[in-house]
Amino acid sequence: MSRIEARFAALRAEGRGGLVTFVTAGDPDTELSTEILAGMPAAGADIIELGMPFTDPVADGPAIELASGRALAGGHNMVRTLAMVRGFRETDNETPIVLMGYYNPIYAYGPERFAADAGSAGVDGLIVVDLPPEEEAEFSVPARAAGMDMIRLVAPTTTDERIATLVENASGFVYYVSVRGITGTSSAAAGDIESNVARIRKQTDLPIAVGFGIRTPTQAADVAGVADAAVVGTAIVEKVAGALNEQNVPAGDVVGDTLGYVSQLAEAVRSARNGNAS
């Protein structure tokens, strides 16, 4: 059983939805980012999404784009991102890590080499925002061979017919992008999320995580009540940014503020019962 499968099985056993937390690797620098990553499980993250910085993140809003910029300005790169995962795995062999980002840095690294290196570093899954199933073969084949899940995205615009294609050889979980828009801008209505999760559930037994536009502990708890997990990204990344001065130098407790917010989210998610647990 993969770490992702094991985690969702444990969540089902607990009768609750999970909290998926996103931070950008290397933000605000590699060292502090490594500390944030290390503290995530104790703060209550059930699954960690680690953003691979990219200069042109077209599906992301300003908060995550700026986080990428901070990481890259500090010399962070794909090699360091994988090193962070490798380091994390020395002390944690249970919390799933999903790398999220855009295809060009993977393509530049070499899709086959990246798949092998990420798999051996302890990465469990990949969300490549601009790599739809139609284009993914050159990467997904070696990625699956290295034991990683290619996490499929479903959007509000995705038709039922297309969902069928998307989930056909999906694994890990399905990521429902709950808003028509970029990360961190607007939030979907709860009813909307519920009906779309039901629409996806008709076609797959895979767990469904919902992301985009989930900012507060209350929202996270609501979403974790109707889906298998809630993903929070921008609001966490904003905690990192909030502890920096105008020159992006830490002015406060970057790690403490960030993990503190994750704890608040986790507490809310854990107190919500999941009526829809499958």
Place this chain on the structure above:
Amino acid sequence: MTETLNTYRAGPDETGHFGIYGGRYVPETLMPLLSEVEEAYEAAKADPAFRAEFDNLMTHYVGRPSPLYFASRITEHCGGAKIYFKRDELNHTGAHKINNTLGQILLARRMGKTRIIAETGAGQHGVATATVCALFGIPCVVYMGAVDIERQKPNVFRMKLLGAEVVPVSTGSSTLKDAMNGALRDWVAHVDDTFYVIGTVAGPHPYPAMVRDFQSVIGIETREQIMAAEGRLPDTLVACIGGGSNAMGLFHPFLDDDGIRIVGVEAAGDGIDTDRHAASLSGGKPGVLHGNRTYLLQDEDGQIAEAHSISAGLDYPGIGPEHAWLHDSGRVEYASATDTAALDAFQLCSKLEGIIPALEPAHALAHVLEIAPDLPSDHILVMNMCGRGDKDVFSVADALGVDL
């Protein structure tokens, strides 16, 4: 990779690829919409009424066909090949861009879209989009890099006069690539009512093929006009390349004519051997950005590098995927011209021909000035004069140290 194909004009394949290039690398939210655009475009292409409306406006609104002009004084100056200019700078709005915006906005209307967005670098595509939106009374939002807004003020004001909203983009290098990011983000958030008018032969399928088709009028007219003038097809074609739409428009109808030398000219900025240029084929490598796989300026980590050119219209770190494929197949040659060479050509053309070229075709002309002297006097060369230089007089004065 220089094996000769039966045809170079059959691409893209049914999945939108030119060899390994092109494709559809976009967030899932846009995937259904792109299929919709593709279906609507295929239906429009097959509909004589669509073609008739397009042709009618091309004649009476845009002013086509544009002349094919024998540039006798530049020819004399070079003392070699006979040089012709395809005068697409005489189109309404002063560049080739309107050929495409007219086509796409007619398609958007057909699809029932009620809001148009576009990205722009030099502002020519933004002006051409805003113009057609004004013609049809459609709201128009143009994303433009903050740096470009500064160096292309006349076009910014022009867009506003035409009723468009110009949204400054201050992320990244604040130029064309960032404007395209801005437009894509808008599109993801407004998929239901909005049509994204991409300004060049790049982006996700079907855009590279669709924009090429609308721009191919340039090459189709050139074939007829050169036959009338010279009784035969040209020996060499030259056009500048940023994303590459004017070049693809001129080249595509000639790709299968053996023996015609075809040259695209990229912007070399301070020089290809420096880190300040915009020549993605000469100085980049294949990658994925803005919905397609193509050559990109990037570092070894796959981070996109900033492009540099005196011409805002060529200041883009990528190139259309069909050019990437034509480059690898060897059918089209790709050269480059520096800022300095383009500035020299800009001034020479103004003085010798009474034509102030845009900085973009000034790059093509710089290459023509380099190769024409060594060619025989019966060699026919056609260069696409794809834009006029009124918009550039301020930045050229600045580059020449002239205080206006």
